Amino acid sequence: MLIDVFYVIPQGIQPETAESIPALELNLPGDNTTACFKTATALSVSNQFCLYLNISSTITHEMARDIVSFFFFGNYYKQQAIPLVLLQAANENDLQAGIDLLQQAAKAQGYSQLNLRRLKPGDKEASTVYTANDLSLIQKAYTGLLNNAAIENAMYIKVLQPGDIMAVNQALAAEEMQFQQQSPLLYALKQQVKQLQQQVLHLQQLSGAAQQEISNQVEHNHILRSSSHSNALQNYYNNEYEVLPLWYKRLGHLIKVFTGKRTFRSLFNDNVKKYKS
Amino acid sequence: MEKTTPISVFFHNYYGNDQEWMRFFANELTLPWYLLYNGVAGSYYRITQTNAMFTEQLSGCRQLVVKQSTNQGKDIGGKLVLMDAYLKLGLKSDYILLLHDKHSPYHSHSKQWKKDLFRIAEKEFQQKIIELFNNPQTGIVASEKAIRNELDNEQKSNAYIDSSLIKNLKNKYGIDPPGLQYVAGTMFWVRASLFEDFFSTNPPLQIRSELEPGNITDVEGPTTTHAWERLLCWLVTSKGYQIKGV
Numbered sequence: 352m353l354i355d356v357f358y359v360i361p362q363g364i365q366p367e368t369a370e371s372i373p374a375l376e377l378n379l380p381g382d383n384t385t386a387c388f389k390t391a392t393a394l395s396v397s398n399q400f401c402l403y404l405n406i407s408s409t410i411t412h413e414m415a416r417d418i419v420s421f422f423f424f425g426n427y428y429k430q431q432a433i434p435l436v437l438l439q440a441a442n443e444n445d446l447q448a449g450i451d452l453l454q455q456a457a458k459a460q461g462y463s464q465l466n467l468r469r470l471k472p473g474d475k476e477a478s479t480v481y482t483a484n485d486l487s488l489i490q491k492a493y494t495g496l497l498n499n500a501a502i503e504n505a506m507y508i509k510v511l512q513p514g515d516i517m518a519v520n521q522a523l524a525a526e527e528m529q530f531q532q533q534s535p536l537l538y539a540l541k542q543q544v545k546q547l548q549q550q551v552l553h554l555q556q557l558s559g560a561a562q563q564e565i566s567n568q569v570e571h572n573h574i575l576r577s578s579s580h581s582n583a584l585q586n587y588y589n590n591e592y593e594v595l596p597l598w599y600k601r602l603g604h605l606i607k608v609f610t611g612k613r614t615f616r617s618l619f620n621d622n623v624k625k626y627k628s
Numbered sequence: 629m630e631k632t633t634p635i636s637v638f639f640h641n642y643y644g645n646d647q648e649w650m651r652f653f654a655n656e657l658t659l660p661w662y663l664l665y666n667g668v669a670g671s672y673y674r675i676t677q678t679n680a681m682f683t684e685q686l687s688g689c690r691q692l693v694v695k696q697s698t699n700q701g702k703d704i705g706g707k708l709v710l711m712d713a714y715l716k717l718g719l720k721s722d723y724i725l726l727l728h729d730k731h732s733p734y735h736s737h738s739k740q741w742k743k744d745l746f747r748i749a750e751k752e753f754q755q756k757i758i759e760l761f762n763n764p765q766t767g768i769v770a771s772e773k774a775i776r777n778e779l780d781n782e783q784k785s786n787a788y789i790d791s792s793l794i795k796n797l798k799n800k801y802g803i804d805p806p807g808l809q810y811v812a813g814t815m816f817w818v819r820a821s822l823f824e825d826f827f828s829t830n831p832p833l834q835i836r837s838e839l840e841p842g843n844i845t846d847v848e849g850p851t852t853t854h855a856w857e858r859l860l861c862w863l864v865t866s867k868g869y870q871i872k873g874v
Contacts, residue, residue: 388716396694416833420716423709425667425696432669459837461698560672567843574847 353527353541354496357437358516359403359480359509362387366394367516370524372428374403374437374507377418379410379449384417391424401428403470406440406449415449415456422462431552435466437507439480470507480507483515486522493523497530497541634660634690636714636721636820640706640728641667642699644677649729654686658754661688662719664710666695693717701839701853703728703814704860708832708839715827721820723761725749726860730813744773745815753874757817760872767869768861770816775873778808778858787850788858797855801830803863809871810861816871822864 357374360366362382366373373394375387387402394400402421421427422434429435436453440446450467457465472480481489489508496504508519531538592600607613617625637653646667653663663686667674686692697709707726714724727749730742747753748771757769778788788794789808798804839853846854861871 385716389718392693392713392717413831416831416837420709420712420833423666423695423697423713425694427696456837460833461700461841556670557672557675560670560675563670563842564672570843570845574845577847 352523353538353545354493355505356520356523357401357403357505357507358483358519359437359507361510362390364510364513366390366400367513370520371516373398373400373516375400376403376405378405378407379414379418380408384414384420388417388421391421394426396426399426399428400424401435401437403437403439404449406438406442406445408442408445410445410449410452412452412456415452416459418453419456419460419462422457422460430466431555432462433464433466434462435468438467438469439471440469472509478507480509482509483511483519486519489519490522490526493526494530497527498534498537632660633720633722634662635723635725635817636662636664636719637725637727638664638707638710638714639666640703640710641665642671642673642703643729643731644671644673645729646677650686653749654688656749656751657688658751659688659758660690662691662693662721663689664693664695664713666697666706666709668699668706669696670699691719698841699843700841701836701856702844703730704853704856705836705839707814707860708836711823711827711832712836715824715832723817724820724823725817727815730815744771745813747771748815748817748874756874760874761817761819763872765868765870766819766872767822767864767867768811768816768818768871770811770871770873772873774811774813774815775871776810776812778810787846788855791850793850793852794855794858797852797859798862801826801835801859801863803859803866805862805865806868807865808858808862809865810858811871812857814857814860816861818864819869822867822869826863 352370355372357372358366359374359376361376366375375390376382377384377387391400402418404418418436422429427434434457438446438450440449446469453467454465457463468478470478470480472482479492481492483489489506493506496506508515510516604613604618608615608618611627613626614623616623635657637657639649639653641649644667646665649665650663653661693710693713695706695709695713697706699705701708706728725748727746730745748757748769760766760769781788835856839856840851844851844853865871
């Protein structure tokens with residue numbers, strides 16, 4: 352699909368994942384994040400998903416930390432390694448406080464940024480959430496997005512019952528096919544833009560990782576060149592061997608000869624090969 | 629002694645080669661197992677690897693849980709992510725096996741070190757390891773060459789003995805070991821109930837939030853990450869359990 356379609360799925364409905372991005376709904380506070388965690392675990396690793404947080408009052412640090420634990424799923428929706436979280440809240444203060452806590456909790460786990468999208472059911476803007484039974488409205492909106500020149504386009508649809516995703520996907524696929532037939536060049540261009548965007552994201556990720564690895568190697572070389580390891584080895588040698596009396600060391604040389612580890616002649620002659628291996 | 633409860637293998641991966649590691653576990657593990665596998669998302673090696681997806685059905689594997697974390701706290705941070713997942717999923721095991729794809733590129737003897745650490749995952753040692761756990765006092769089993777005592781760690785002075793860092797952490801988490809034995813390299817089998825009890829009251833991700841980001845080393849001074857290399861063992865020995873070697 353040319354447009355990313357996020358399906359908001361309430362707890363209790365099993366996500367269907369074909370050609371869709373489930374946005375697992377969590378009402379905070381209240382909903383059990385562990386149950387949602389298990390639902391997410393059951394998804395196929397090849398299917399991306401994200402969270403849709405419906406914030407109705409103050410959330411706690413623990414709730415924020417539990418939300419961040421979802422970002423560790425390999426199939427959690429991220430772009431440039433930045434996790435996406437969809438948000439809804441009636442109260443602005445609760446929303447802002449929730450956002451602050453989420454960002455703090457995410458930063459504490461190594462996510463310096465979050466992609467937070469606030470959605471508003473019934474809104475007429477791009478942030479609206481459609482309901483799955485409003486099929487004609489959804490189709491009209493999808494066609495509008497297809498004809499829209501904007502590169503970043505997404506759609507959000509609330510699922511009401513099992514089977515909704517399949518039904519909506521079929522309708523949207525039909526719209527897309529019609530668009531392809533009516534405007535083949537525009538369709539091909541949009542497809543190419545989407546592919547190129549993905550390639551650019553991958554290359555940015557690769558470049559960042561390569562830079563980090565170079566920095567790691569520089570530091571590793573610095574450590575290897577420092578004297579710390581040679582000092583440690585020397586200290587070990589001194590403590591384990593050098594401190595022993597001379598007669599004991601010489602006895603050890605004889606044992607090496609008897610056990611075949613050292614040549615007999617090397618006991619008397621420095622110009623002879625000492626060790627056999 | 630027959631064991632039907634799967635062991636939980638926590639594996640943290642930075643250097644890729646996922647398929648090879650999966651085959652290693654399938655070939656070596658003799659008991660049924662859960663595999664909790666964490667890969668570092670920003671690792672150059674993982675981004676450039678091909679065939680990253682696990683496509684094979686693994687013999688003996690009862691459940692595969694795949695995570696992808698940021699590089700925070702190195703392998704310790706990765707294992708804490710997996711501990712969090714283990715608890716949230718309600719998995720139950722008698723033993724947890726902690727492993728990671730250790731390279732230690734800044735150590736001059738890293739290959740031998742890795743070989744010594746990994747013997748605990750090899751087939752020939754597993755029966756012996758389970759027998760050691762038949763002794764109820766055994767809390768951890770590791771490669772004998774990996775068992776160290778912090779008192780003998782001349783390189784680090786007293787960094788993990790009486791520095792304010794280690795004292796604060798021990799106080800904060802109620803860890804007071806009778807001695808300072810630990811497993812260097814953080815690869816060992818542990819009696820799962822001990823970790824379940826500790827991490828149920830001390831959330832793994834809370835601990836992880838205190839670890840340093842990136843490929844941290846403790847050459848310049850003690851770090852929280854390296855302190856936890858000790859504390860993960862000391863939380864076991866402070867409950868009266870012992871570390872045994874194979």
